[in-house]
Amino acid sequence: MLIQLKDNCNDKDFQEIVSVVKSLGYKPSEVVTQYGRYVICVGSAEVDIRIIGNLNGIKDVHVVADQSKLVSRLWKVQTTEIPLGDGIVISRDHLTIGMGPCSIEDEEQVIRIVGFLKENGVALMRGGVYKPRSSPYSFRGHGLEGLKFFYKHCQANGIKVVSEVMQVSQVEEMHDYIDIYQVGTRNSQNFNLLDELGKVNKPVLLKRGMSSTLQELLASAEYIFSNGNEKVILCERGIRTYETAYRNTLDLNAVPYLKEKSHLPVFVDPSHGVGVRAYVEPMALAAVMAGADGLLMEIHEVPERAVSDGDQSLNLTEARRCITRIRETVRLRDSLYDLTPYQATDPDH
Amino acid sequence: MLIQLKDNCNDKDFQEIVSVVKSLGYKPSEVVTQYGRYVICVGSAEVDIRIIGNLNGIKDVHVVADQSKLVSRLWKVQTTEIPLGDGIVISRDHLTIGMGPCSIEDEEQVIRIVGFLKENGVALMRGGVYKPRSSPYSFRGHGLEGLKFFYKHCQANGIKVVSEVMQVSQVEEMHDYIDIYQVGTRNSQNFNLLDELGKVNKPVLLKRGMSSTLQELLASAEYIFSNGNEKVILCERGIRTYETAYRNTLDLNAVPYLKEKSHLPVFVDPSHGVGVRAYVEPMALAAVMAGADGLLMEIHEVPERAVSDGDQSLNLTEARRCITRIRETVRLRDSLYDLTPYQATDPDH
Amino acid sequence: MLIQLKDNCNDKDFQEIVSVVKSLGYKPSEVVTQYGRYVICVGSAEVDIRIIGNLNGIKDVHVVADQSKLVSRLWKVQTTEIPLGDGIVISRDHLTIGMGPCSIEDEEQVIRIVGFLKENGVALMRGGVYKPRSSPYSFRGHGLEGLKFFYKHCQANGIKVVSEVMQVSQVEEMHDYIDIYQVGTRNSQNFNLLDELGKVNKPVLLKRGMSSTLQELLASAEYIFSNGNEKVILCERGIRTYETAYRNTLDLNAVPYLKEKSHLPVFVDPSHGVGVRAYVEPMALAAVMAGADGLLMEIHEVPERAVSDGDQSLNLTEARRCITRIRETVRLRDSLYDLTPYQATDPDH
Amino acid sequence: MLIQLKDNCNDKDFQEIVSVVKSLGYKPSEVVTQYGRYVICVGSAEVDIRIIGNLNGIKDVHVVADQSKLVSRLWKVQTTEIPLGDGIVISRDHLTIGMGPCSIEDEEQVIRIVGFLKENGVALMRGGVYKPRSSPYSFRGHGLEGLKFFYKHCQANGIKVVSEVMQVSQVEEMHDYIDIYQVGTRNSQNFNLLDELGKVNKPVLLKRGMSSTLQELLASAEYIFSNGNEKVILCERGIRTYETAYRNTLDLNAVPYLKEKSHLPVFVDPSHGVGVRAYVEPMALAAVMAGADGLLMEIHEVPERAVSDGDQSLNLTEARRCITRIRETVRLRDSLYDLTPYQATDPDH
Secondary structure, eight states: OEEEEOTTOOHHHHHHHHHHHHHTTOEEEEEEOSSOEEEEEEOOOOOOTHHHHTSTTEEEEEOOOSSSOTTBTTSOOSOOOEEEETTEEEBTTBOEEEEEOSBOOOHHHHHHHHHHHHHTTOOEEEOBSSOOOSSTTSOOOOHHHHHHHHHHHHHHTTOEEEEEOOSHHHHHHHGGGOSEEEEOGGGTTOHHHHHHHTTSSSOEEEEOOTTOOHHHHHHHHHHHHHTTOOOEEEEEOOBOOSOOSSSSBOOTTHHHHHHHHBSSOEEEOHHHHHOOHHHHHHHHHHHHHHTOSEEEEEBOSSGGGOSSOGGGOBOHHHHHHHHHHHHHHHHHHHHHOSSOHHHHHOTTO | OEEEEOTTOOHHHHHHHHHHHHHTTOEEEEEEOSSOEEEEEEOOOOOOTHHHHTSTTEEEEEOOOSSSOTTBTTSOOSOOOEEEETTEEEBTTBOEEEEEOSBOOOHHHHHHHHHHHHHTTOOEEEOBSSOOOSSTTSOOOOHHHHHHHHHHHHHHTTOEEEEEOOSHHHHHHHGGGOSEEEEOGGGTTOHHHHHHHTTSSSOEEEEOOTTOOHHHHHHHHHHHHHTTOOOEEEEEOOBOOSOOSSSSBOOTTHHHHHHHHBSSOEEEOHHHHHOOHHHHHHHHHHHHHHTOSEEEEEBOSSGGGOSSOGGGOBOHHHHHHHHHHHHHHHHHHHHHOSSOHHHHHOTTO | OEEEEOTTOOHHHHHHHHHHHHHTTOEEEEEEOSSOEEEEEEOOOOOOTHHHHTSTTEEEEEOOOSSSOTTBTTSOOSOOOEEEETTEEEBTTBOEEEEEOSBOOOHHHHHHHHHHHHHTTOOEEEOBSSOOOSSTTSOOOOHHHHHHHHHHHHHHTTOEEEEEOOSHHHHHHHGGGOSEEEEOGGGTTOHHHHHHHTTSSSOEEEEOOTTOOHHHHHHHHHHHHHTTOOOEEEEEOOBOOSOOSSSSBOOTTHHHHHHHHBSSOEEEOHHHHHOOHHHHHHHHHHHHHHTOSEEEEEBOSSGGGOSSOGGGOBOHHHHHHHHHHHHHHHHHHHHHOSSOHHHHHOTTO | OEEEEOTTOOHHHHHHHHHHHHHTTOEEEEEEOSSOEEEEEEOOOOOOTHHHHTSTTEEEEEOOOSSSOTTBTTSOOSOOOEEEETTEEEBTTBOEEEEEOSBOOOHHHHHHHHHHHHHTTOOEEEOBSSOOOSSTTSOOOOHHHHHHHHHHHHHHTTOEEEEEOOSHHHHHHHGGGOSEEEEOGGGTTOHHHHHHHTTSSSOEEEEOOTTOOHHHHHHHHHHHHHTTOOOEEEEEOOBOOSOOSSSSBOOTTHHHHHHHHBSSOEEEOHHHHHOOHHHHHHHHHHHHHHTOSEEEEEBOSSGGGOSSOGGGOBOHHHHHHHHHHHHHHHHHHHHHOSSOHHHHHOTTO
């Protein structure tokens, strides 16, 4: 059960609500976000929700049988829109492309990639400055200094920045130089980090863990939301399976599933999802038709010389062509569907 | 190494070729198919293929480092075309849709589905008469009698039949009532069955095993081909992973991979691949953009009453809309690519 | 629900039983085996089994909620004993060791291995004459001729033979030269083969499919049993996972699970389960403590020269030491447990 | 390549070593631990190590082709011993049992469990005070206050404490109340946390990630070691597979593999590994025979009332019996092997 409180819900109203919820056998948790105030009620008793609906201070009450409540589509039918500023909005109506190198290598690189993105109308740049690396002896990124020059050039050109945060202490450090925090696959269940990201008013792109179920992904999103931050983007990036022909197995089934279960926007990262340069474009276009709200892709001027992930990065010629094709595919999708794909498929589902 | 023999290669030429191949440290196997005669040479020595190219009776010699030789694209660049008769051809240029119920339930059902397919221009009907079922107490299909009425109504309407063969003895039984033999996921490495299907002159649609690697799928196709049958279609149908949110994990990465490695046409079965009715259409469209040459989908007049797989079958209204959308997506794909998707992505790959 | 019929149950009694079962909303299937006659009732209605227990011709009635009925421990508490002749019995009380080469290579090899087994008191020899190979160009075994000399030397020395059967037609061919049919991992859901093996009166060792769930393994065993053959042995041999450090992931959890759910004996194949020679012995001993009733292991006089699976075969020195250690471990296990391990752990479970 | 420096290696010697290493095409990293000083050299050139061995300040040079150097057995043949104080030592020669509840629930519980452990001679108690929970609304542990009373009662009775650390800031907080830091499966690749744990002089028990390869586990251990802490314990705790019959798939293959590849002690957690109470004991005994150096097990006075993981916790009667059986199994293992199991199996490996 999820209770939306009115703005003018006062302490007395609130205590009464909590007390009624408890008397019904539910455990209430208060949640305050940028946009609203909620009481999340966990329990399994059968309840006539009108008992609660009639209390003072309540805007609406929803039965949400899903394990994760705040991120569920059961109480919020429209896909969440996330404004990034400068008129750039992540939304169902407008597929977002995010591109950039795996690691930010140097300032010149940033300048050239920013130029490329601007020229091609791409509004979001990705790039890592804190790199999770299996071996302690590998290059681990340029850190905060890298982020500063990365952000500076993007901001000057109206391009938004998404970059990975790896630990609690970086949340504050990165805050002024970032538009979207990215949580990487290895931190998808780093609950302390998720708690902390729930306390800032910046969007968070949450990647699925390497072997996370989608229920776990939604529960991780619930962590961020229940700590106060509604601006969460889910991201499918390939899972670990027995198949060794490619780096990961991109699970596009996840897209219609997440779109049905949650109101959060869903991105796909075909670069990590397949890990082979020649297959990235077809998988990006497939992701569009599966219903993705955004794509995250690795590009590099000379992939062969990239400090990491060169095997899966498109060069700029390939990237330009891919952008065109993504847009044509989105245009087709828009012409086929008024609603989101999964809804259109089966109106009675 | 793969040697194509000339039609007029005589016994003496052939013995000479075999003897040279052996002297170079390779193990030769002769393969005779509907379309040609080959010597497959397994070994790892470095060889100057001109030594062989100059022998009598040889049409061409190819270095094929891939484990599976005959199905490799390294010696045959164009995607194989498989004519089904009546002008129907499985090919790169024309995406084939195959639809029908999981199990053939009765003759009336066949008549109605055939009518639907004809009306919608679908040239291939699927339907099982031998059903692999986990439990010995479940319905196991109508067998040969079912196949006969299934085939009769399809043939009368110019529709081709694809149906699962489960054991060696059925290959001959089914021969006169089938256009494409289907090998199911549980028989994908039933090597005796593959051997036998290599000896008939009818196409074989080979599904990927539930946890087969793509190398294993290609090796299974090589079994059929090396026994004499070049008409093999590969089919991705979802793999088994840890994720329990859907029946299987449809692995669309497999499509560009198989298209690059093999000249055989590649189908996708989104119905089994995801197993949830509302997600079948988006996954079908995604498969098109990933590069599929054909789609195999389950439909049923009243999915809720299907004897098997109702949860993943589209009803006829959904199927009609889906066919339209598939065709629009194919039209887009054709407009974006002159060549196959994976080739266009990276000309230097 | 599982009904055991009396020997003297006549036609009239039987018809009455079937009719009552149907009237209760259950679907009955008659099963006749070497040892008894049963009616398996599939359905989900709540039934007072005394209604059935009072009918004529009935020996006993059991509620068996498990999906697979005949192989369930819910109606048969003691582990099944399978006599092989000459006083050799597969049973809970006496761990059976089966050893031999992956492929039977030649008659001299058989003679030497038989000598080794006799000297070390090992009563079961394994060895493949029909080999499932991924590539059609690999050695596929000596076939029936190989089986004949394999069997001849074993029989002459009181050693029993277990060997893989790959297709229906081989069941009869192999019948006179075999003591236990082995169903390999790739045929674990080859239902036609299982049906056929249900019709012979020889034990069947059923390997778990490469990615079969244990429920599927039990359902495959139910196929054999429900066709008339109660002499089924289950075998864990490693599953396919993402881990590439070894050939398969030996799932020893399967042992206590299968021992609890089924009355069938459970074997473990540590050779395929790990696929690395140096790890085979510790995994064999671990399997004993996990509760295995038997072990199947690959040995070879010169593993480095084996035509297949040399990497996982013990040489004879290693095998001798391993046999001693297995026996010491079994002795410890017997001293710790009166009952099967899983029962002793938790009497109230 | 791994270079061990002498205690008296001075700055000049060191600079010379670094300079020679670089000139050979290797990238050197200095590592200083509690016990020694090393230069880790990453590269792939062929080198005659005598060139380095002759330099001043060098104790020994080892070719270590493994990806992870410091944790490799290639330079350190004996299993690392980790003293915990009060004469308690984790070592090859003496299997360590650690037991306790999943979560520390209250002080009375700690007192009773400590009493049980003391009575049964168990020297290590486990128990969580920071709990990683999928849902943000679940109980997340008593935190530092819980750890304090947990530690107080253990210390008073000569029992050592192992408890999970979830984030960097807790490393210092927990330092004075802990004997072994535990890194949970979800943090197995939380590289910042691993870095931090490398800077303290307390042992770290590192659990394998839910879907980590063993190479990744070793690389995570290398993070801790290369930051200065040699006291690392590896722990297998079950991996995620397609099988749903139990919570995880305990991968005992990992034990002989890790024992061969690394000199670090290897623990097994059968409680999480199988997740079913009745199967915990057989899997614990199997782990002993597979070669484990320690076992971590969940116990609870009334498992049915545990706040978490009751399904996999032994009650005290079961635990007492299990301890006895573990010790008998260890006694057998010691009598069979002079060396570690894997070495004894194949002296020429």
